[in-house]
Amino acid sequence: xxxxxxxxxxxxxxxxxxxxxxxxxxxxxxxxxxxxxxxxxxxxxxxxxxxxxxxxxxxxxxxxxxxxxxxxxxxxxxxxxxxxxxxxxxxxxxxxxxxxxxxxxxxxxxxxxxxxxxxxxxxxxxxxxxxxxxxxxxxxxxxxxxxxxxxxxxxxxxxxxxxxxxxxxxxxxxxxxxxxxxxxxxxxxxxxxxxxxxxxxxxxxxxxxxxxxxxxxxxxxxxxxxxxxxxxxxxxxxxxxxxxxxxxxxxxxxxxxxxxxxxxxxxxxxxxxxxxxxxxxxxxxxxxxxxxxxxxxxxxxxxxxxxxxxxxxxxxxxxxxxxxxxxxx
Amino acid sequence: xxxxxxxxxxxxxxxxxxxxxxxxxxxxxxxxxxxxxxxxxxxxxxxxxxxxxxxxxxxxxxxxxxxxxxxxxxxxxxxxxxxxxxxxxxxxxxxxxxxxxxxxxxxxxxxxxxxxxxxxxxxxxxxxxxxxxxxxxxxxxxxxxxxxxxxxxxxxxxxxxxxxxxxxxxxxxxxxxxxxxxxxxxxxxxxxxxxxxxxxxxxxxxxxxxxxxxxxxxxxxxxxxx
Numbered sequence: 332x333x334x335x336x337x338x339x340x341x342x343x344x345x346x347x348x349x350x351x352x353x354x355x356x357x358x359x360x361x362x363x364x365x366x367x368x369x370x371x372x373x374x375x376x377x378x379x380x381x382x383x384x385x386x387x388x389x390x391x392x393x394x395x396x397x398x399x400x401x402x403x404x405x406x407x408x409x410x411x412x413x414x415x416x417x418x419x420x421x422x423x424x425x426x427x428x429x430x431x432x433x434x435x436x437x438x439x440x441x442x443x444x445x446x447x448x449x450x451x452x453x454x455x456x457x458x459x460x461x462x463x464x465x466x467x468x469x470x471x472x473x474x475x476x477x478x479x480x481x482x483x484x485x486x487x488x489x490x491x492x493x494x495x496x497x498x499x500x501x502x503x504x505x506x507x508x509x510x511x512x513x514x515x516x517x518x519x520x521x522x523x524x525x526x527x528x529x530x531x532x533x534x535x536x537x538x539x540x541x542x543x544x545x546x547x548x549x550x551x552x553x554x555x556x557x558x559x560x561x562x563x564x565x566x567x568x569x570x571x572x573x574x575x576x577x578x579x580x581x582x583x584x585x586x587x588x589x590x591x592x593x594x595x596x597x598x599x600x601x602x603x604x605x606x607x608x609x610x611x612x613x614x615x616x617x618x619x620x621x622x623x624x625x626x627x628x629x630x631x632x633x634x635x636x637x638x639x640x641x642x643x644x645x646x647x648x649x650x651x652x653x654x655x656x657x658x659x660x
Numbered sequence: 661x662x663x664x665x666x667x668x669x670x671x672x673x674x675x676x677x678x679x680x681x682x683x684x685x686x687x688x689x690x691x692x693x694x695x696x697x698x699x700x701x702x703x704x705x706x707x708x709x710x711x712x713x714x715x716x717x718x719x720x721x722x723x724x725x726x727x728x729x730x731x732x733x734x735x736x737x738x739x740x741x742x743x744x745x746x747x748x749x750x751x752x753x754x755x756x757x758x759x760x761x762x763x764x765x766x767x768x769x770x771x772x773x774x775x776x777x778x779x780x781x782x783x784x785x786x787x788x789x790x791x792x793x794x795x796x797x798x799x800x801x802x803x804x805x806x807x808x809x810x811x812x813x814x815x816x817x818x819x820x821x822x823x824x825x826x827x828x829x830x831x832x833x834x835x836x837x838x839x840x841x842x843x844x845x846x847x848x849x850x851x852x853x854x855x856x857x858x859x860x861x862x863x864x865x866x867x868x869x870x871x872x873x874x875x876x877x878x879x880x881x882x883x884x885x886x
Contacts, residue, residue, distance in 0.1 A: 396838045
């Protein structure tokens with residue numbers, strides 16, 4: 332069949348489909364436009380789309396001129412986008428993700444989570460124990476000016492813990508989001524480099540937090556320091572560990588892809604990993620909120636703040652150990 | 661065709677063609693986005709100074725959102741960031757479907773690695789090492805950056821009396837003649853004539869200066885104009 336004849340015969344079909352595309356691409360952006368009389372009804376679309384695909388295949392096989400093939404290709408591509416594109420219903424899934432999906436995922440990845448926890452808590456606990464004995468070690472981790480800043484933050488005379496005179500709660504909340512979530516994202520992303528980046532950030536952050544905690548555990552700073560950090564520690568430290576676990580997930584897929592290619596293994600590992608990061612980001616957000624608005628308060632005695640800290644740890648552990656069990660998936 | 665076309669198969673059993681975007685247009689798109697983000701942040705910083713600490717809080721929060729979520733949000737809802745849109749690019753899944761949140765976030769969180777050690781060097785290395793120009797984020801999220809197809813112009817072969825070529829032409833030869841005819845209007849007369857004399861068996865015996873017209877006539881015949 333000559334190209335001109337082909338065009339004459341089928342032009343009406345693809346023009347009708349194009350009109351439907353234009354209407355529905357607009358609809359995706361803003362509301363429903365008034366339906367046009369000459370538009371295809373929605374129930375006809377799958378058939379019309381398959382027809383376009385068939386015409387494209389025919390045009391290619393018969394080697395029609397490039398412009399008609401390109402045009403049909405473009406129409407089929409747009410149809411492909413609309414028919415196989417995004418579906419709604421995200422908010423409902425979000426709720427079930429946090430009640431069941433996320434803790435289940437953490438449990439199913441328990442090996443990586445345990446590895447990340449060991450990498451992070453190891454240096455933290457060692458330095459926490461070593462610093463009271465060798466106080467000068469702190470200068471390996473913090474320069475004197477930085478230390479002075481920390482000392483101002485945890486000064487027992489400070490009416491609001493963890494902040495300097497001029498700081499305000501909302502600003503600190505914003506700062507914690509900007510800074511801590513960034514650390515979490517970096518810990519995750521650099522895991523793709525054979526896991527090395529995640530390992531580095533876990534060790535580094537563990538060491539830094541351990542050194543500062545060890546330094547302030549001695550003398551008069553102990554109570555203000557621990558009553559400041561106890562409230563948000565559960566959320567924040569677990570979120571770092573989970574970011575590291577997500578990063579290690581990427582790294583382990585690259586190192587040991589199994590029977591798939593490294594790229595395929597990476598793609599498959601990235602799906603659960605990014606879901607772990609959803610959860611970790613939410614935990615960073617909660618931690619920043621607690622750290623900005625609850626942790627600095629001195630109106631409550633230290634014992635109350637320690638209790639809250641313990642309750643938070645109990646909550647986080649219970650959540651990850653038991654939430655989402657027993658219900659059918 | 662020898663170019664950066666990438667074919668994807670659909671469930672309908674046909675192949676669609678996507679045109680991949682290389683490092684240069686993507687770097688330009690990133691630069692446009694960078695400028696845009698800088699302007700927005702500068703405006704927030706400028707208006708924020710009036711609000712002191714609260715303004716600084718807003719600045720930090722927007723800096724965080726703009727750095728990490730700006731590209732992901734645009735790609736998950738519109739398919740491309742304003743910078744990519746300006747360069748005519750769009751991000752798609754490997755199978756040609758539009759991006760959703762998980763893939764958009766994956767490819768944009770991994771910018772942190774692609775940027776290393778400076779100015780997307782790791783990302784650039786990854787891009788030139790695979791056939792789809794994927795940076796590390798694209799590899800993990802299984803995404804492609806392709807050209808948004810522009811509106812196509814109609815068949816531009818000048819009208820002329822159809823002339824049969826006189827003997828059977830192969831499909832590649834037919835396409836070459838149709839392509840020549842549709843481009844002939846953009847060439848100088850002398851150049852078009854020079855090119856038209858190359859297929860001697862078609863233009864032999866045609867009076868001087870008429871070879872272009874002869875090929876356009878054959879093209880009209882080949883596309884079936886009567």
